[in-house]
Amino acid sequence: MNPIAVLPSRVLMPPILGFLLLLCASAHPAIGQQTQSQPNAPAQLKPVLIHQSELDALAAKLTAKGQDGQALRNDMQTRLGFSDADYAPVRTASQQLASELQPVEAQLNALQGSAWNPSQVQALIAQREADINNVVYNLSIELSAQNKAEIRFFRRR
DSSP states (O other): OOGGGGSOHHHHHHHHHHHHHHHHHHHSTTTTOOOSSSOOHHHHHHHHHHHHHHHHHHHHHHHHTTSOOHHHHTHHHHHHTOOHHHHHHHHHHHHHHHHHHHHHHHHHHHHHTSOOOHHHHHHHHHHHHHHHHHHHHHHHHHSOHHHHHHHHHHHHO
């Protein structure tokens, strides 16, 4: 019996997608490389936005189970020391990101159980990255210069 066949699909999917993302990055050497000495604002905002989106999803799961997910949802805002008004663009962008990524993630998950085409997976991963980058870019326009500086400082700690 093949030991991999017994593992649940949610255990196998992240390593497979990670490998495919690495494969795409190696085929495109410019991905992820910084040409500037100081990272730009969108590059600093991307991990914060993705993390907030993950926190929102986990908080929603807790709320669905009848538990309080508010502390988890507010974790990043609290650590940054932002007011509700200052953090509102991040929350809005996080919700937008989740809604834009949902169909792409569903397509990637659907490919898992079938005979998938590597070029199809690469196209979906590229679409996912484009969606993320678009939302991050729009967020970088909406945030004040002071808040972007706070996020840069926070990310360096």
